[in-house]
Amino acid sequence: MNVNRKVLTLDEFTIQQLRDIPNATGELSSLLRDIGLAAKRVNVEVNKAGLVDILGDAGSVNVQGEDVKKLDVFANDQFTGVLKHGISCAGIASEELDDYIAFDDTESKKSKYVCLFDPLDGSGNIDVNVSIGTIFGVYRRVSSRGSIATKDDFLQKGTQQVAAGYIVYGSSTMLVYATRRGVNGFTLDPSIGEFTLSHPGIKCPPKGKIYSVNHGNFFQYGEEVKKYINICQKKNKSDGGPYTQRYIGSMVADVHRNLIKGGIFMYPGTIDKPKGKLRLLYECNPFAFIVEVAGGKATDGKRRILDIQPTELHQRTPLFIGSKDMMEELEKELEG
Ligand code: AHG
Ligand code: MN
Numbered sequence: 001m002n003v004n005r006k007v008l009t010l011d012e013f014t015i016q017q018l019r020d021i022p023n024a025t026g027e028l029s030s031l032l033r034d035i036g037l038a039a040k041r042v043n044v045e046v047n048k049a050g051l052v053d054i055l056g057d058a059g060s061v062n063v064q065g066e067d068v069k070k071l072d073v074f075a076n077d078q079f080t081g082v083l084k085h086g087i088s089c090a091g092i093a094s095e096e097l098d099d100y101i102a103f104d105d106t107e108s109k110k111s112k113y114v115c116l117f118d119p120l121d122g123s124g125n126i127d128v129n130v131s132i133g134t135i136f137g138v139y140r141r142v143s144s145r146g147s148i149a150t151k152d153d154f155l156q157k158g159t160q161q162v163a164a165g166y167i168v169y170g171s172s173t174m175l176v177y178a179t180r181r182g183v184n185g186f187t188l189d190p191s192i193g194e195f196t197l198s199h200p201g202i203k204c205p206p207k208g209k210i211y212s213v214n215h216g217n218f219f220q221y222g223e224e225v226k227k228y229i230n231i232c233q234k235k236n237k238s239d240g241g242p243y244t245q246r247y248i249g250s251m252v253a254d255v256h257r258n259l260i261k262g263g264i265f266m267y268p269g270t271i272d273k274p275k276g277k278l279r280l281l282y283e284c285n286p287f288a289f290i291v292e293v294a295g296g297k298a299t300d301g302k303r304r305i306l307d308i309q310p311t312e313l314h315q316r317t318p319l320f321i322g323s324k325d326m327m328e329e330l331e332k333e334l335e336g
């Protein structure tokens with residue numbers, strides 16, 4: 001029998017990483033294992049979404065006034081449930097819930113971390129078989145261990161993230177996560193049901209040829225943003241052009257592609273929505289952390305995303321994120 005032990009599973013990888021850290025308790029590995037487990041369950045449902053009655057609206061509207069799809073509810077329940085019953089998470093906050101949940105059982109109260117997530121990102125794409133995802137950020141709690149988690153544990157700056165990651169349910173299913181030590185990607189091998197290391201040490205190329213923005217909103221953007229988009233469109237060969245516009249409408253898939261290939265993703269404020277659409281805590285902070293660790297940059301047009309002090313769980317922010325050189329070119333335009 002040919003047993004291939006070159007495969008490194010997510011579990012093995014996180015444990016291996018911890019061996020080098022003195023006094024590590026293994027709690028982060030256990031939390032990532034729980035996230036991997038919830039992701040596998042969501043993956044099964046996403047894959048059979050066309051077969052069962054799980055498509056379509058759940059009949060309710062979420063806290064931000066958007067229709068909630070059934071799979072959003074399912075994904076939210078899976079991540080919340082797995083983290084609640086695990087031993088490493090003191091509480092969660094989710095895009096789909098009005099308020100945070102502090103777990104009040106003894107094991108959870110002893111835990112070091114809280115987790116914030118967008119359980120299903122790009123849910124408008126579910127019905128049409130286009131990639132969707134999950135996004136998460138992990139913080140060390142500021143309240144004391146043994147007590148119940150508090151709101152301050154969730155309203156921390158993105159710089160305080162211990163780890164952040166995402167899962168893309170795409171042509172294959174991938175889990176990518178970052179700690180300060182690096183960004184690593186794992187592909188789900190359906191034959192063994194394990195995430196296995198496939199993209200070690202991901203670095204975001206400093207330059208790329210892709211810009212991603214919702215062009216339908218073009219006339220709603222500020223003059224500087226419009227000018228930058230025009231620059232992207234007018235790039236010629238000697239400037240590294242022509243650039244290509246790619247926009248799936250699932251941030252997870254759009255930023256994942258740009259992280260690997262190099263590129264810039266923008267969700268600017270518009271006249272109608274000056275703060276844009278994306279949520280600081282569930283979408284922007286995790287990606288800003290991942291992309292920065294990979295060598296890229298993320299801003300709201302003025303400030304580094306990770307430096308923004310959140311004041312509300314569901315606050316939104318404009319987002320510009322991607323390859324370092326492209327971001328610097330954009331920053332020059334935004335400064336005027
Ligand atoms: P969600 O499905 O969690 O509400 O997020 C969808 C987000 C994001 O994934 C995507 O980049 C953006 O919405 C697309 O919005 P527009 O259709 O306005 O471009
Ligand atoms: Mn989302």
Ligand code: MN
Pocket residue numbers: 072095118119120121122123
């Ligand atoms: Mn969502």
